[in-house]
Amino acid sequence: MRSEKEGRWFVLSVRAPLPGEEPLVVDGLKRLGGRVVEWEGQRLVAYLPPPKDLPTALDEARGVLRSRTRLQDLNLRWEWRARDGAFLEGDRETTPYRVSSRILVVPPGGAVEGEEADLVVRLDPDVAFGTGQHPTTRACVRLLERILEPGATVLDVGAGSGVLSVVAALLGASEVTALEKDPYGCEAILRNASANQVEAVCEVRRVEVRPGGLSAGNTYDVVLANLEAPVLFPLLTTDLFRAVEPGGALVVSGVLEGEGREVVERVVNQGGSVAEELVDEGWWSGMFAVPAGPAED
Numbered sequence: 001m002r003s004e005k006e007g008r009w010f011v012l013s014v015r016a017p018l019p020g021e022e023p024l025v026v027d028g029l030k031r032l033g034g035r036v037v038e039w040e041g042q043r044l045v046a047y048l049p050p051p052k053d054l055p056t057a058l059d060e061a062r063g064v065l066r067s068r069t070r071l072q073d074l075n076l077r078w079e080w081r082a083r084d085g086a087f088l089e090g091d092r093e094t095t096p097y098r099v100s101s102r103i104l105v106v107p108p109g110g111a112v113e114g115e116e117a118d119l120v121v122r123l124d125p126d127v128a129f130g131t132g133q134h135p136t137t138r139a140c141v142r143l144l145e146r147i148l149e150p151g152a153t154v155l156d157v158g159a160g161s162g163v164l165s166v167v168a169a170l171l172g173a174s175e176v177t178a179l180e181k182d183p184y185g186c187e188a189i190l191r192n193a194s195a196n197q198v199e200a201v202c203e204v205r206r207v208e209v210r211p212g213g214l215s216a217g218n219t220y221d222v223v224l225a226n227l228e229a230p231v232l233f234p235l236l237t238t239d240l241f242r243a244v245e246p247g248g249a250l251v252v253s254g255v256l257e258g259e260g261r262e263v264v265e266r267v268v269n270q271g272g273s274v275a276e277e278l279v280d281e282g283w284w285s286g287m288f289a290v291p292a293g294p295a296e297d
Contacts, residue, residue: 025065032046105123124191210235253284
């Protein structure tokens with residue numbers, strides 16, 4: 001049973017961003033878990049699931065927003081509001097949308113009109129981040145469908161609504177482990193896996209995404225990490241690379257184009273090699289090959 005706090009929205013608001021930075025602020029609020037982001041007067045307001053630890057959530061919000069904008073004085077405010085889902089109904093997208101040449105995402109209530117070759121993903125993000133429309137998610141899907149072989153094992157770090165986990169399962173992965181700290185996100189992953197009939201393949205673990213606590217020594221053929229820079233960078237030199245099975249692949253996304261070089265340097269310094277890089281609407285994504293054996297001198 002959920003606590004009283006879990007039955008409410010955690011609402012963050014930020015003062016009006018500088019000209020041209022509204023999309024970055026909106027994106028930052030959504031990456032923090034904002035289900036709906038809207039204007040209230042001169043402030044952008046986001047509705048998020050209740051955080052496990054309020055001070056940590058506020059620190060994370062400041063870090064994410066400052067890393068993506070020129071806002072130093074965020075004037076960040078927060079409050080609790082009654083969780084009434086009625087206002088969300090008008091914001092639910094029902095039109096199917098394509099995330100790659102063959103993958104079509106169908107929201108609740110959407111009708112499928114794709115070609116026979118389409119791989120249809122039925123997705124209801126509810127209050128979790130991840131609709132498949134964000135440039136970083138699109139890039140991860142495109143990279144994943146190019147490399148995933150039937151029977152592969154996959155680790156999805158910071159899975160959000162589970163769109164990447166579900167796509168991996170539909171592409172033929174034999175085991176998909178989805179890590180997500182948000183309880184609403186975990187529920188969304190389970191619901192979406194069931195809607196796509198891949199619940200037997202997808203295992204959901206409620207885990208805080210932090211160094212030292214991801215794979216518990218297990219390795220996977222493909223590791224996916226679509227995370228904001230403050231969370232991603234510490235993991236690049238700890239868990240992520242080590243979680244990839246020798247000969248496997250690491251797919252990284254969630255950073256701005258100018259941050260991609262740092263990601264490359266951190267992975268290459270551990271022995272990985274760049275297999276492919278994508279830039280979509282200013283967001284960088286990359287795929288790295290992990291050596292099949294010890295690197296030769």
